[in-house]
Amino acid sequence: MSFRARSVPSLVFALLVFANFAGCSTTEETDLVRPVLPDTALEYRSQTAPIFGIEFPSDEEAPFYDERAQLGRVLFHDRMLSQNGAVSCNSCHLQSHGFAEPKALSKGLRSELTERNASHLANPGAQHVYFWDGRANDLTTQVTMPVENHVEMGFRSLEDLANRLNQLDYYAPLFESAFGDPTPSVERIQDALSTFLRCMVSCSSPADEAFASAMPEFWNPWGVLDGSITLDGMNSMERQGFELFHGKAQCANCHGGVHFNGWGMDFADIGLDPNSSNSTGQNTFITGGFFGGWGATAMKVPSLRNVALTGPYMHDGRFATLDDVLDHYSHGIQDVPTLDMRLRVWGNNGGFGGEDMLFDPFFPGVDLNEAPPIRLNFSEEERTALKAFLHSLTDYNFIQDERFSNPFPPTP
Amino acid sequence: MLDFGMISFVSDCKTPLLLFFLLCGSLLSSAQQHAVWLDAVPVTRRLFGSEAEADVHLTMGWSSALNSNGWRALIGGAASGTTDNNFGTTVVTKNRDVALRTGYRWFSKSDSENPPRCRPVWGADALFDRRQIGTESSSLDFNSTFKTVRSAWGLAGVIGADLMLAPKIHLIIETRLDAMYRVETEIQEDSFGGRFEQSNRSWESRLDPPLSLFVVLAL
Numbered sequence: 001m002s003f004r005a006r007s008v009p010s011l012v013f014a015l016l017v018f019a020n021f022a023g024c025s026t027t028e029e030t031d032l033v034r035p036v037l038p039d040t041a042l043e044y045r046s047q048t049a050p051i052f053g054i055e056f057p058s059d060e061e062a063p064f065y066d067e068r069a070q071l072g073r074v075l076f077h078d079r080m081l082s083q084n085g086a087v088s089c090n091s092c093h094l095q096s097h098g099f100a101e102p103k104a105l106s107k108g109l110r111s112e113l114t115e116r117n118a119s120h121l122a123n124p125g126a127q128h129v130y131f132w133d134g135r136a137n138d139l140t141t142q143v144t145m146p147v148e149n150h151v152e153m154g155f156r157s158l159e160d161l162a163n164r165l166n167q168l169d170y171y172a173p174l175f176e177s178a179f180g181d182p183t184p185s186v187e188r189i190q191d192a193l194s195t196f197l198r199c200m201v202s203c204s205s206p207a208d209e210a211f212a213s214a215m216p217e218f219w220n221p222w223g224v225l226d227g228s229i230t231l232d233g234m235n236s237m238e239r240q241g242f243e244l245f246h247g248k249a250q251c252a253n254c255h256g257g258v259h260f261n262g263w264g265m266d267f268a269d270i271g272l273d274p275n276s277s278n279s280t281g282q283n284t285f286i287t288g289g290f291f292g293g294w295g296a297t298a299m300k301v302p303s304l305r306n307v308a309l310t311g312p313y314m315h316d317g318r319f320a321t322l323d324d325v326l327d328h329y330s331h332g333i334q335d336v337p338t339l340d341m342r343l344r345v346w347g348n349n350g351g352f353g354g355e356d357m358l359f360d361p362f363f364p365g366v367d368l369n370e371a372p373p374i375r376l377n378f379s380e381e382e383r384t385a386l387k388a389f390l391h392s393l394t395d396y397n398f399i400q401d402e403r404f405s406n407p408f409p410p411t412p
Numbered sequence: 413m414l415d416f417g418m419i420s421f422v423s424d425c426k427t428p429l430l431l432f433f434l435l436c437g438s439l440l441s442s443a444q445q446h447a448v449w450l451d452a453v454p455v456t457r458r459l460f461g462s463e464a465e466a467d468v469h470l471t472m473g474w475s476s477a478l479n480s481n482g483w484r485a486l487i488g489g490a491a492s493g494t495t496d497n498n499f500g501t502t503v504v505t506k507n508r509d510v511a512l513r514t515g516y517r518w519f520s521k522s523d524s525e526n527p528p529r530c531r532p533v534w535g536a537d538a539l540f541d542r543r544q545i546g547t548e549s550s551s552l553d554f555n556s557t558f559k560t561v562r563s564a565w566g567l568a569g570v571i572g573a574d575l576m577l578a579p580k581i582h583l584i585i586e587t588r589l590d591a592m593y594r595v596e597t598e599i600q601e602d603s604f605g606g607r608f609e610q611s612n613r614s615w616e617s618r619l620d621p622p623l624s625l626f627v628v629l630a631l
Contacts, residue, residue: 032553079499083600084549084556086501110503110547110558111496154558156600156608167604411500411552 034170035074035407041177042403044069046201049212051219052258053126054201065195067178069403071171072196075189077406080168081147081161082109083154089146089193090406092118095399098306099200104317108151115151117317122305122398125198128265132299132315143193144186158186165189202305202398207242207389210234211258219258221246234392241389244382249329250374251386253342254301260393262301268340269297271333271373276318297338308391309399322390326383333373344371445524446631447582449473449486453625467492471624475517478582478630479527484535485514501551511541519574527576535570539590556602564616566592572622580630587622591615 044066045056057065075081079088092106092114093099100120105113116132124130129137136142146152147161155161165171165184172182179188203212210233215223223229224239225246231239246252254270257263299315313319319328333343378386398404451471471488490509495502515537521528546559572586594616600608 079501080554083558083602084501084503084547085551085554085602086498086503086549091499107498109498110505110549111498156598156610160600160606160608164602164604164606167606 032168032170033408033411035078036409037070037074037407041066041070044196044199044403046199046203048201048203049216051212051216052123052201052203052208054123054203056198062195064178064180067174068192068195069199070196071174071178071192072194072199073404074170074174074407075193076196077408079408080164081153081155083156083160084109086110087153092152093121095401095404095406096309098122098202098309098394098399099404100310102311104312106152108149109154110151112151116315117312119302120306120310121197121200122202122303122395123259124200126259126264127261127303128263129267129300134267134300139197140190140194143197144190158189162186162189196404200398200404202395204397205305205393205395207234207238207392208395210392221252235388237385237388238392239389241385241387241392244386245389249376249378249382249386250342251329254340255304259303259305260307261303261305266301267298268301268342269299269336269338270314270328271336271339271343272314272316272318272328273332273334274336297336298340304390305393306395306398308394322387323383326378326386330376330378330383333375335373339373341371343374345374445478447475447478447628448631449475449484449584449626449628451488451624452627453623471511473513474631475628477524478580478628479519479576480522480524481516481518483514484517484537485512487512498549501549501554504548504550506544506546506548508544509542511539513537513539513568515568515570517570529576531574533570533572533574533584533586537568537570537588538566539568539592540565541592554603556600556606558598558600560596560598562594562596564592564594566590566616582628584626584628585622586624586626588620589617590620591617 046054048054056062059065062068076089076093079085079091081088086109087107090099092101094101098120099122101118104117105115106118108114119130119132124139127139130139130142131145136145144158144161147155147158155164162184171184175184175188176182178192210231211219213233214229214231220229221242224231225243231242234242244251245255252260254262254266254268256266262268307313308322311320311322313322313325319325333339449472454469454471467490469488469490471486473484473486475484476482488509488511491507493504493506495504497503515535517533517535519527520532541562541564543562544559546557549556549558568588568590570586570588572584575583577583592615593613595611595613597609597611600606
């Protein structure tokens with residue numbers, strides 16, 4: 001009995017020691033969820049018409065490009081990129097919603113809400129500034145900024161992330177095939193993720209087909225407006241919407257360019273109601289970025305590709321539907337001092353834009369503060385046409401493209 | 413392996429707690445009329461439904477005198493916790509806070525026999541505050557913790573007003589200016605063996621708004 005009495009605590013101690021070491025086991029011994037990938041990387045370079053301005057480096061310029069993009073795909077969908085293993089990039093950027101999230105604000109790694117609405121992703125390589133406030137102007141460094149954000153993914157440093165990936169057995173062969181070396185590093189993570197994002201090309205919506213057919217070389221909406229170019233691939237309602245977009249509705253003053261994103265570098269304060277009950281109350285300060293000169297309350301002009309899928313809208317997700325957005329531009333723009341001049345009526349003839357967009361030092365008679373916000377007062381037909389055009393920008397191939405899908409099997 | 417429990421948290425505060433209770437013992441053994449203090453604000457908040465149900469928050473204390481200058485000791489605590497399912501990962505968040513405050517108070521008119529109905533009061537406190545905020549995240553294949561432990565020591569100036577509702581019942585509201593030396597430690601751990609710990613030390617001053625409304629009862 002005395003032998004037993006002494007040996008039981010020893011046995012318990014031994015079990016505890018074993019359990020402790022077992023707790024420090026490698027990932028081989030856990031039920032780690034691993035990605036399911038094709039034997040060879042898919043072709044990630046998309047062929048598009050010159051009008052879209054999408055170019056990819058050649059194999060000589062960027063060897064193992066597909067392998068790097070494939071690694072980026074795994075990283076994008078891997079929840080191990082958050083400190084507590086709860087969220088991945090695609091937790092807030094859902095492919096079925098044009099890589100946006102159908103919520104005003106998103107939940108980060110510990111369920112805290114992010115400060116702003118998750119931006120959708122379509123042709124991020126054609127963008128020159130990133131985040132709503134434009135605080136990043138380089139995709140390579142932008143891709144890992146959410147990783148270090150304490151609300152979003154919560155890593156203390158990117159070196160910690162590289163160490164984490166080093167402990168996940170499925171990354172060594174992916175880094176080996178992408179970079180010729182199995183070791184993860186911050187630069188390689190950024191390279192792979194940004195390569196994957198540059199491959200997220202969305203240029204095959206019904207409208208895109210019409211654009212590529214009617215004006216394959218150069219973006220020329222003015223040719224459509226003056227009748228020299230016909231968008232045969234669009235129905236009459238969509239064409240009417242396109243003409244409104246570039247004409248009376250003045251949408252293209254900000255959402256200019258073939259990607260409808262202000263040529264990838266525009267900002268505007270669009271006169272949102274600061275007292276709206278739908279506002280999340282987040283400040284809209286530009287905190288950096290090359291184009292911060294637009295003003296402290298200006299937000300990046302987002303691309304309108306897949307816009308029908310990417311609601312809710314605006315930086316705080318205050319508008320649930322496209323109708324709400326059209327209501328705002330139709331009669332809801334607030335007369336805030338920082339309102340973008342493109343949204344004021346201040347020409348001598350009651351117009352806006354053109355030379356009247358220059359301000360007081362050049363045109364002493366023009367007083368911005370006295371110019372009221374525009375009131376477009378869309379008719380029902382105009383609203384229907386605008387919505388038809390915006391819906392024609394939905395690229396269903398993009399949101400079903402296997403190359404961008406989640407390679408991790410669902411967890412039970 | 414990682415302990416977020418209240419027992420561990422309180423054991424880390426044992427030295428300040430021991431000193432605190434020694435002081436309370438000496439207060440109770442003195443000859444003057446003692447008083448017990450209770451912060452009425454959390455109680456009334458809860459009564460009127462404006463306080464989150466999950467949050468526990470209470471401050472109480474003793475003083476060596478009710479109507480004249482004397483020593484005072486307060487102990488306050490707060491605890492809250494939430495459990496959330498975040499994309500299949502269970503995230504448990506726990507907050508713990510213990511604050512000790514002892515010092516001397518002076519009335520503008522210290523009169524134990526005929527105290528005025530209303531009078532200013534001021535004082536000086538030594539204080540200790542320990543706060544722990546942490547989350548434990550667990551999923552089928554991965555566990556991690558992230559916690560921040562903050563300990564602070566310092567001195568405080570106190571100013572307030574004393575209202576005598578009845579000879580043995582007073583109401584006191586006060587505001588404080590705290591100057592503290594703070595040590596904040598951030599710890600991250602995960603089940604792959606990742607561990608990070610970092611401490612920051614700094615001086616901090618803060619003005620506590622007059623949010624404490626004490627009911628003081630003669631013992």
